[in-house]
Amino acid sequence: MEQECKSEHGIKLSNRNFQKYGFDFNPVVSISAGAFIILFCLYALLNLEQAFAVSELVSDIIIHHFNWVFILSSNFLVIVCLYLALSRLGAVRIGGVNCEKEFSNFAWYSMLISAGMGIGLMFWAVGEPLTHFVNEPPIFNNPDPSLTAMATTFFHWGLHPWGVYALMALALAFFAYNRDMPLSLRSVFYFLFKDKVYGTVGDVIDAFAVLSVLFGLAASLGLGAMQINSGLDYLLGIGFNVGYQVIFIVLITLVAIISILMGIHKGIKNLAMLNMRLAFLFMIAVFSLGPTLDIIRLFSNSIGLYFNTIIEHSSYISGVGEEWQGTWTIPFLAWWIAWSPFVGMFIARISMGRTVRELILGVLIVPSLLSFFWLSVFGGTAININQIHDGQLFAVVEDNLPVALFELVDLLNIPLYADLFRIIIFIVATALVIIYFITSSDSGSLVIDKISSGGRVNTPAIQRVFWASIEGLLAATLLLIGGEKALEVLRTAVTSAGLPLAIILTAMSFSLIKGIGMAHSKQMKIKDTKKFKKIIKEQFPELNNNEEN
Numbered sequence: 001m002e003q004e005c006k007s008e009h010g011i012k013l014s015n016r017n018f019q020k021y022g023f024d025f026n027p028v029v030s031i032s033a034g035a036f037i038i039l040f041c042l043y044a045l046l047n048l049e050q051a052f053a054v055s056e057l058v059s060d061i062i063i064h065h066f067n068w069v070f071i072l073s074s075n076f077l078v079i080v081c082l083y084l085a086l087s088r089l090g091a092v093r094i095g096g097v098n099c100e101k102e103f104s105n106f107a108w109y110s111m112l113i114s115a116g117m118g119i120g121l122m123f124w125a126v127g128e129p130l131t132h133f134v135n136e137p138p139i140f141n142n143p144d145p146s147l148t149a150m151a152t153t154f155f156h157w158g159l160h161p162w163g164v165y166a167l168m169a170l171a172l173a174f175f176a177y178n179r180d181m182p183l184s185l186r187s188v189f190y191f192l193f194k195d196k197v198y199g200t201v202g203d204v205i206d207a208f209a210v211l212s213v214l215f216g217l218a219a220s221l222g223l224g225a226m227q228i229n230s231g232l233d234y235l236l237g238i239g240f241n242v243g244y245q246v247i248f249i250v251l252i253t254l255v256a257i258i259s260i261l262m263g264i265h266k267g268i269k270n271l272a273m274l275n276m277r278l279a280f281l282f283m284i285a286v287f288s289l290g291p292t293l294d295i296i297r298l299f300s301n302s303i304g305l306y307f308n309t310i311i312e313h314s315s316y317i318s319g320v321g322e323e324w325q326g327t328w329t330i331p332f333l334a335w336w337i338a339w340s341p342f343v344g345m346f347i348a349r350i351s352m353g354r355t356v357r358e359l360i361l362g363v364l365i366v367p368s369l370l371s372f373f374w375l376s377v378f379g380g381t382a383i384n385i386n387q388i389h390d391g392q393l394f395a396v397v398e399d400n401l402p403v404a405l406f407e408l409v410d411l412l413n414i415p416l417y418a419d420l421f422r423i424i425i426f427i428v429a430t431a432l433v434i435i436y437f438i439t440s441s442d443s444g445s446l447v448i449d450k451i452s453s454g455g456r457v458n459t460p461a462i463q464r465v466f467w468a469s470i471e472g473l474l475a476a477t478l479l480l481i482g483g484e485k486a487l488e489v490l491r492t493a494v495t496s497a498g499l500p501l502a503i504i505l506t507a508m509s510f511s512l513i514k515g516i517g518m519a520h521s522k523q524m525k526i527k528d529t530k531k532f533k534k535i536i537k538e539q540f541p542e543l544n545n546n547e548e549n
Contacts, residue, residue: 025452025463028203033210033452037470041477044489048482055492062334062499063326068317070333073502075314078163080509081360084170089516090357094170095177097523101353103269105362108354110272111443112165112347113367118275119224119436121157121374122429126404127397129153129379130386134394137324139313142305146383150302153375155314156329158306158368161336166363167505168344171512173351173359178519182455183348185209185341188504191511206451212497213342213451214471217444219490222475224437225249226484227402231433234406235426242483246476252434253472256441260464264350268442275435282428283377289412290381299376306372334498335491337505345447356516378408385411405429441468 044051084090093099103111132149140151168188175187186202193201225245233240259267287295318325351359382404386393389411396407409425445468452467453459478486 025449025459026203026206026454028200029206029210029454030452032203032207033214034470036207036211037214037474040490040493041474041481044478044486045481048486048489051489052482052485055489058496059492062496063330066499067325067330069499069502070330070337071315071317073506074160074164074333074337076506077167077509078159078364080513081163081166081170081364084513084516085357085360085364089513089520090355090360092174092178092356092516092519092523094173094354094356094359095352099177099353103350106276107269107273108350109362109366110276111269111350111439112343112363113370114272114275114436114439114443118279119220119433119440121371122405122433122436123227123402124153124157125375125378126382126393126408127401128156129375130382130394130397130404133383133386134391137328138318138322139316140305140309144301146298146380147302147305149383150298150376150379151306151309151313152328153379154302154306154372155310156332157371157375159310159364160314160333162364162368164336164340164505165343165347166360167509167512168340169347169351169363170356170359171508172345173348174356174512174516174519176348176455177352179515183345184451184455185345187455188508191508206454208497209341209451210448212338212494213444213448214467214474215490216339216342216494217441217448217471218474218478219487219494220440221249221252221437221471222479222487222490223484224433225252225475225479228430228433228437230400230402231406231430234403235430242479245479249472249476249479252437252441253468256438256445256468256472257465259438259442260445260468261461263461264446268439268446271435271439271442275432275439278428278432278435279374282425282432283374285425285428286381286409286412287377289414290377291384294384295377295380298380299373302376303372331495334495334502336498337502338494338496338498340501340505341451342444342447345450346443349446349450378405381412382408441471445471 129149132152133145136145136148137152140148142148171188172183175181175190176183181187181190184206186197186205189205190197225248228248229240229244232238238244259271347363382393385408393404393407393411397404406426406429409422409429414421445464448467449459449464450456453463478490
């Protein structure tokens, strides 16, 4: 008889765990990852210039010699997602036939958007569309440059990043909840290494995942602290320095720890839902005060251009000497793929009870459309304001991108109670940035905790607090060592991980399709058996009475 809902997995760590100290983690994974972090920080401290030069060289090699890997693999992953969602395999339920959903749809969407790219949309929604409007890209060409700008931005924030997340989330959830394997990156490699994933090979893979997620979170947290500092300096004139940024990291980490201690149902879920509501109010305010009709036209026409030519332009691979794709598309795709262990595992953790179809279409469609409208509102308003003010906003984007959102709000036409209303909008915008970083921090700590514990779902709260603290400490340390330059070295390390992951995800897709096909056959047999028993009970009630007696 199949379980109602499979929920607890993880490799057996035997005497390797630290339970007597309140922890339940794999010391091989945790200690090796910790040692690498210490060595990385020492390298940056002792020779930051060399570390930065090496990171630039690695980034240049990946972007200019392996751009085709990211373009082809990301397209392939979207195709696999659509196949799984639209075929009969989409009926397979994560966790088993009788497994029920753990979260409501609103809570589920709120959490996956907050963890996936909420903060990125706050950061880039003004700067990217406006940059593509002024400096026209070589894809999605249209006589109206605003349509070209928006369709290009949609490409970077739409189906392709969410397709990567959806497939990674599905693979992790399927192997964990349908195949009784650890909720950890090692499970994705089972098709390649078989039972070796439970030993040293699996430990190496999980250590790699811990570093990828931790470095990505620390880089985002450090850059986020700089963005918050830029915004508050713009609003209040407090100054821009590392001291303030470290204070912001400490405060964000403390709030994230409180959220972690409250648990996923009360902490992360409630913060994510609050974020969604605040984001909606903020978006509606800008939508109403900006060029409303132009935004509607831009959204509709850009959606048409994007979907009508997506196959052609998403397959574009630049030639030698062309810089645009290496500046925009490839870094974005590399980051989404490198970020997928974090976002994919978090989505997997909250997706139990959903069918393959629900998971994929839910991750692909709803966040993409919401992102498209958000980008249209802020990007369309930015383009309009920039034209009215003779390029003033674009000058801010080029000089200080983190301040662009606040500059846009400042330039909005607010006729009634202007000062008070503008202050309220500023407060909401700042709160959104801060809360998005908090939700990224606590959800990221949850993911690292799962990986470091060998894929266990239920682990001690002190362990999640430990990883949140390490993440904040790493971000603060790198800011103190070398500021933005040190964080860039960290970001390059993360995006470099995207190259092998792109190849692995592509190969994994075939194994995943086969595994889901087997699960579909099994679930259909269970349904057929239940249907047969129901017919027997209806046709021969006396047999049912005999069973009861």
